[in-house]
Amino acid sequence: MKNYFKKFPDENGYFGEYGGSFVPEILADEMKKINDAYYSISKSHEFISELRSIRKHFQGRPTPVFYCGRLSEKYGGRIYLKREDLNHTGAHKLNHCMGEALLAKYMGKKKVIAETGAGQHGVALATAAAYFGLECEIYMGEVDIAKEHPNVIRMQLLGAKVIPVTHGLKTLKEAVDAAFEAYLKDPVNSIYCIGSVVGPHPFPMMVRDFQHVVGIEAREQFLEMTGELPDAVTACVGGGSNAMGIFAGFINDEDVSLIGVEPSGRSLKMGDHAASLSYGKSGIIHGFKTYLLQNEKGEPAPVYSIASGLDYPGSGPEHCMLKDMGRVHYTVATDKECLEAFYKLSRYEGIIPALESSHAVAYAIKYALENKHKSILVNLSGRGDKDIDFIVENYGTGEGYFD
Numbered sequence: 001m002k003n004y005f006k007k008f009p010d011e012n013g014y015f016g017e018y019g020g021s022f023v024p025e026i027l028a029d030e031m032k033k034i035n036d037a038y039y040s041i042s043k044s045h046e047f048i049s050e051l052r053s054i055r056k057h058f059q060g061r062p063t064p065v066f067y068c069g070r071l072s073e074k075y076g077g078r079i080y081l082k083r084e085d086l087n088h089t090g091a092h093k094l095n096h097c098m099g100e101a102l103l104a105k106y107m108g109k110k111k112v113i114a115e116t117g118a119g120q121h122g123v124a125l126a127t128a129a130a131y132f133g134l135e136c137e138i139y140m141g142e143v144d145i146a147k148e149h150p151n152v153i154r155m156q157l158l159g160a161k162v163i164p165v166t167h168g169l170k171t172l173k174e175a176v177d178a179a180f181e182a183y184l185k186d187p188v189n190s191i192y193c194i195g196s197v198v199g200p201h202p203f204p205m206m207v208r209d210f211q212h213v214v215g216i217e218a219r220e221q222f223l224e225m226t227g228e229l230p231d232a233v234t235a236c237v238g239g240g241s242n243a244m245g246i247f248a249g250f251i252n253d254e255d256v257s258l259i260g261v262e263p264s265g266r267s268l269k270m271g272d273h274a275a276s277l278s279y280g281k282s283g284i285i286h287g288f289k290t291y292l293l294q295n296e297k298g299e300p301a302p303v304y305s306i307a308s309g310l311d312y313p314g315s316g317p318e319h320c321m322l323k324d325m326g327r328v329h330y331t332v333a334t335d336k337e338c339l340e341a342f343y344k345l346s347r348y349e350g351i352i353p354a355l356e357s358s359h360a361v362a363y364a365i366k367y368a369l370e371n372k373h374k375s376i377l378v379n380l381s382g383r384g385d386k387d388i389d390f391i392v393e394n395y396g397t398g399e400g401y402f403d
């Protein structure tokens with residue numbers, strides 16, 4: 001696709017008919033300021049070289065590409081992983097949090113604000129804030145605070161203020177509202193940092209650009225390792241940042257199939273899954289237009305996945321466009337398939353993946369079985385340490401999953 005990154009998003013933040021900016025006027029002004037700052041600052045030599053140095057010396061980039069020899073031998077095909085689990089803090093989210101916080105620094109902001117669900121975004125942003133010496137306020141539902149104790153402690157150790165949200169269902173949705181309110185009270189000194197390629201323009205574009213490094217590295221590394229490009233590239237899709245990061249690296253390689261994997265949870269009944277691109281309809285949430293899972297009244301539907309990082313009722317607007325264009329194919333993996341993949345990657349390769357990433361691994365195993373002579377590259381978005389207590393308590397250590 002010629003000039004893809006110049007064309008999308010357009011100047012109003014649209015990817016085809018998705019995206020845009022549906023926010024109150026006061027916020028619209030702030031979004032415009034952030035957009036202008038992003039265009040001027042992020043293209044400067046100083047910003048680019050500082051970000052490059054952070055990625056190398058603080059985050060440990062480039063992360064390796066790894067060939068899964070045992071898994072490939074077992075299931076056929078050739079399965080490769082881009083090891084974002086080896087990125088500092090154990091997941092891809094730090095890629096955009098460091099970029100957003102660096103922009104905050106250049107804009108003269110004193111404080112970064114965000115919400116968090118399971119705490120992964122909160123920890124990544126708190127890490128970035130500590131690095132830059134910025135204040136950090138993380139809004140988190142009381143229910144999630146009780147569930148995600150280790151991440152709450154991590155954020156506090158990193159110097160962030162974790163603010164409990166006590167109204168409504170006391171989970172992510174209320175936390176988003178509370179974080180926006182706090183941001184609106186002091187938009188001069190603070191900046192809102194979004195956790196995926198979602199929200200009003202310019203966030204889906206900025207977060208994609210900051211994650212693009214994953215795809216650029218992976219393409220180069222894969223070529224160097226094998227002398228060719230992969231036949232397919234796959235990633236799990238919650239909001240869609242890790243997927244957009246790796247897909248961006250291959251978007252112009254028309255022969256490379258791109259596959260996004262959404263969570264189909266425990267069933268396809270409303271409230272049992274979070275596969276918004278596969279089963280949603282056009283709608284607006286959190287200031288942007290997307291494929292939205294909605295109830296009869298058109299309100300965002302309740303969503304669920306065994307991987308809490310994937311349970312969002314919408315998806316990044318760029319994914320919506322890429323689906324309509326047919327450039328990316330979107331499919332689903334169930335909780336059960338995700339668990340199987342989790343156990344298999346752990347036992348066959350010595351890599352314990354995050355439950356989110358395990359959805360993409362599940363697809364890769366299926367692909368390998370059906371395409372014995374082809375290669376597939378998985379974006380392994382994060383490590384599974386955060387999930388092991390939950391899994392072992394509920395499902396055991398994996399006996400019965402191996403022939």
Ligand SMILES: *Cc1c(COP(=O)(O)O)cnc(C)c1O
Pocket residue numbers: 091092093120195196197236237238239240241242243309310354356357381382383
């Ligand atoms: C948050 C998270 C995801 C989902 O977010 P995307 O924006 O869809 O990438 C995936 N994997 C891990 C490890 C996460 O922490």
